[in-house]
Amino acid sequence: MELYFSPLACSLATRIAFYEAGYEARYVQVDTKRKQLPDGSDFLRINPLGQVPVLRTDDGQLLFENTAILPYVADHLPSAKLAPIGGLERTRLQQWLGFISTELHKALFVPMLDASASNEVKQYSREKVALRMSALQTRLAEREWLLDAFSVADIYLAVVLNWARYCDVDLAPWPAVLGHFKRVVARPAAARGFEEENALYRTERAREKA
Numbered sequence: 482m483e484l485y486f487s488p489l490a491c492s493l494a495t496r497i498a499f500y501e502a503g504y505e506a507r508y509v510q511v512d513t514k515r516k517q518l519p520d521g522s523d524f525l526r527i528n529p530l531g532q533v534p535v536l537r538t539d540d541g542q543l544l545f546e547n548t549a550i551l552p553y554v555a556d557h558l559p560s561a562k563l564a565p566i567g568g569l570e571r572t573r574l575q576q577w578l579g580f581i582s583t584e585l586h587k588a589l590f591v592p593m594l595d596a597s598a599s600n601e602v603k604q605y606s607r608e609k610v611a612l613r614m615s616a617l618q619t620r621l622a623e624r625e626w627l628l629d630a631f632s633v634a635d636i637y638l639a640v641v642l643n644w645a646r647y648c649d650v651d652l653a654p655w656p657a658v659l660g661h662f663k664r665v666v667a668r669p670a671a672a673r674g675f676e677e678e679n680a681l682y683r684t685e686r687a688r689e690k691a
Contacts, residue, residue: 482554483507485518485527485535488682489644491547491586492534493674494637498554500670501636502561510681547586548578551633563633570628577627577634584613585641593648607650614655621657625664639665643675 484499484506486492490513499506509518516524516531528535528545536544536553544550552574555564565571592598592606617638620627627634642662645652652659665671 482539482557483509483537485509485511485524485533485537486678487511487513487533488678488685490533491637491640493678494547494633494640495534495536495550495554496678497636497640497671497674498551498561498563498633499558500673501563501668502554502558504558546582547637548575548582551578551637555633562630563636565628565630565632573628574632574634578637580616581634581637581641585638589613589650590641590644590648593650594644603648610650611654614652614658617658617661618655621661626661635661635665636671638662639671 482499482504484492484495486496486508487510496506496508511518511524511533513524513531513533518524518527525531527543530545532545534545534547534550536550538544538553544553552564555561559566564574589606589609592602595602626632627638639662642652642658643666652662666675
């Protein structure tokens with residue numbers, strides 16, 4: 482499988498899932514500002530929205546959106562046990578992937594990280610932080626993971642929560658949420674993914690400044 486990614490973007494969740502499973506994927510870094518691939522070709526031909534992640538499957542199909550890609554990866558690498566097979570727990574996996582994608586990723590962090598967003602838009606999103614983090618706090622107060630076992634939902638959540646530092650959101654008022662983040666990033670696969678993409682991110686920023 483081949484992952485189109487941008488450093489520290491939500492595509493990092495799929496990289497970490499691959500590392501958890503011990504799978505050797507191919508990685509293609511995307512310049513999401515210029516919508517370009519490393520060879521200078523147009524990324525919009527891969528994804529018309531110009532967003533990552535995009536997963537190219539082994540049979541050449543293209544998948545978009547974390548809510549589809551992460552379960553797909555988990556199902557195709559079942560030995561890693563990154564997703565429930567079925568039943569209510571599988572439904573809850575989709576519930577939490579949806580929550581992370583819509584209530585955190587898009588509703589909170591995208592506006593606050595968008596350099597072109599007005600102060601009013603950023604403040605509108607900032608006012609939603611407490612309610613959503615409190616919901617997570619309640620869920621995680623007496624459990625280690627979002628589901629009964631570690632899953633791709635925990636990986637996705639940690640990748641999104643990592644953005645808090647870049648928009649002045651302190652997770653300390655929600656200790657169970659902060660504890661969950663620390664547990665995920667301490668896992669060897671996640672630590673490797675964050676370390677590698679942090680280095681790529683620093684290189685990318687330096688190149689832009691130059």
